Amino acid sequence: MTEAARHDVFQAIADPTRRKLLQLLSEEEMPINALAAHFPISRTAVAKHLAILSDANLITGKKAGREKRFALHPEPLLEVKEWVAYYERFWDNKLSMLKHLVEKDGEIEGLKEAEKRKTT
Amino acid sequence: MTEAARHDVFQAIADPTRRKLLQLLSEEEMPINALAAHFPISRTAVAKHLAILSDANLITGKKAGREKRFALHPEPLLEVKEWVAYYERFWDNKLSMLKHLVEKDGEIEGLKEAEKRKTT
DNA sequence: AATTTATGAAACCTTTTGGTTTTATTATTA
DNA sequence: TAATAATAAAACCAAAAGGTTTCATAAATT
Missing domain, CATH: 1.10.10.10 (Winged helix-like DNA-binding domain superfamily/Winged helix DNA-binding domain)
Incomplete structure (x- = not known):
């Protein structure tokens, strides 16, 4: 390289x-x-x-x-773009975050736990 | 604020x-x-x-x-996203850059000069 | 060839950064 | 209430960052 x-x-x-x-x-x-x-x-x-x-x-x-x-030579900025893109899921509306969670298996448990924390 | x-x-x-x-x-x-x-x-x-x-x-x-x-609280990352977005115009293909230049008046001269520099 | 222009490199300095250890303070819990 | 757990705050430190000035080198110009 x-x-x-x-x-x-x-x-x-x-x-x-x-x-x-x-x-x-x-x-x-x-x-x-x-x-x-x-x-x-x-x-x-x-x-x-x-x-x-x-x-x-x-x-x-x-x-x-x-x-x-x-x-x-702007190409390395792609790394920054992608890094920020990850966090876009979290900003503003919670629906997109929910979508993000549902998209990957095994994360539903995490959601449930988060809910548990909120209510206790 | x-x-x-x-x-x-x-x-x-x-x-x-x-x-x-x-x-x-x-x-x-x-x-x-x-x-x-x-x-x-x-x-x-x-x-x-x-x-x-x-x-x-x-x-x-x-x-x-x-x-x-x-x-x-990811919202401030929007500033980074927008900053990077500006440079996306410049990466990879030159066509999008050309488009960018054509979109704003007065930049054609700059292009011509850039060409001149290349050929001399 | 001598001078000027454009850069490169070295030595040095001050402030900021990223870390530490030590000493409070505040809320839980036994 | 005494002990413990979770932070907060202060004092200190070494290395990195962002500057400076000075000296050296290489290409263009006169």
């Missing part, structure tokens, strides 16, 4: 600066200097954020002459 | 221990001791993680006798 991902995608997107970097790169590919111009912090600090995003496979950078052009 | 959210939801879910706590609470409400039994760390450490989740409005805790029962 060529995808290492030493840095967790959840941790990578936790920082607001890094989320803004992803947003900028979603608009267009850019070298580090162009990116850094959007922040009040130093170019070096931005470089470190880019390294973290790169470790999480969220961006790629290819050298073009003396500059290195970064591009968005 | 009663929803403070002093802690960012992105930061709250960044930690694997906290994600596991949410998962446990999605199965059933539990007091802190029951939760802590699932981890190799101290109950106090778990309590701190719960405080962070609570600050992000991802869980609620109501005192019942001498124990405090925690429950999942």
